[in-house]
Amino acid sequence: xxxxxxxxxRALSAAVFLVGLAALSRAAWAPSSTDVQxxxxxxLGAGGSPRDEVATALAREARAQTPLEPGETIxxxxxxxEELRRLPGVGPNLAREIERERAARPFRTVEDLERVPGIGPxxxxxxxxxxxxxxxxALKAPALPGERPAGGSCGADLVDVNxxxxxxxxxLPGVGPxxxxxxxxxxxxxxxxxxAMDLEAVSGIGPxxxxxxxxxxxxx
Numbered sequence: 001x002x003x004x005x006x007x008x009x010r011a012l013s014a015a016v017f018l019v020g021l022a023a024l025s026r027a028a029w030a031p032s033s034t035d036v037q038x039x040x041x042x043x044l045g046a047g048g049s050p051r052d053e054v055a056t057a058l059a060r061e062a063r064a065q066t067p068l069e070p071g072e073t074i075x076x077x078x079x080x081x082e083e084l085r086r087l088p089g090v091g092p093n094l095a096r097e098i099e100r101e102r103a104a105r106p107f108r109t110v111e112d113l114e115r116v117p118g119i120g121p122x123x124x125x126x127x128x129x130x131x132x133x134x135x136x137x138a139l140k141a142p143a144l145p146g147e148r149p150a151g152g153s154c155g156a157d158l159v160d161v162n163x164x165x166x167x168x169x170x171x172l173p174g175v176g177p178x179x180x181x182x183x184x185x186x187x188x189x190x191x192x193x194x195x196a197m198d199l200e201a202v203s204g205i206g207p208x209x210x211x212x213x214x215x216x217x218x219x220x
Contacts, residue, residue: 073132076107087130094118107133108157109216111173154218161199161217162192172216174209193219 064085068074074083076098084095094116101107101116110128113119119127154160159168161183169180179202186202187193196214199205 073130076131076133087127089123108171109133158218160220162219173212179204195219
């Protein structure tokens with residue numbers, strides 16, 4: 001028997017009462033085992049296991065490091081980043097720039113790659129025979145200045161400079177909104193263009209740009 005004075009006995013009794021009250025409250029309010037439901041949580045939030053995600057990432061990186069086979073080309077319109085990175089000199093950053101540019105304005109020709117920041121004439125020359133655009137050959141023999149398609153007709157991959165609207169003219173290499181506007185103004189004030197050579201009459205178009213456009217445009 002503990003030798004407690006009156007105050008100590010009262011304090012002990014109060015403590016025992018409080019412990020008992022807490023036990024009763026816990027029993028009354030705690031959920032039963034049947035009420036508890038456990039849910040598995042996907043740590044990646046992507047519906048796949050971490051192992052699957054890692055395996056996919058490793059496979060993509062391995063594909064990006066796979067050199068092109070002789071004669072193999074990459075489709076600029078649809079190639080994912082790991083395919084674009086297989087091109088010589090194209091790393092992750094440049095692959096993202098290519099994706100961003102084609103999303104803003106689809107590539108019509110291989111030469112459109114020059115619109116991509118980080119791709120200049122030297123890089124374009126290195127990539128020219130390694131890429132393709134649907135409906136356009138990867139390597140295209142340049143037409144003679146002013147040359148028109150056989151029969152005077154326009155092929156599906158050519159831009160008719162006499163009828164094309166401004167947004168279509170802007171898809172041509174070296175032609176921006178300002179130059180497209182001058183082409184529209186010139187053809188509205190003068191006779192229709194008879195050949196690519198006539199484009200030199202437009203302010204801002206010289207022999208060099210005319211030569212680049214000769215194989216990409218036509219006149220009806």
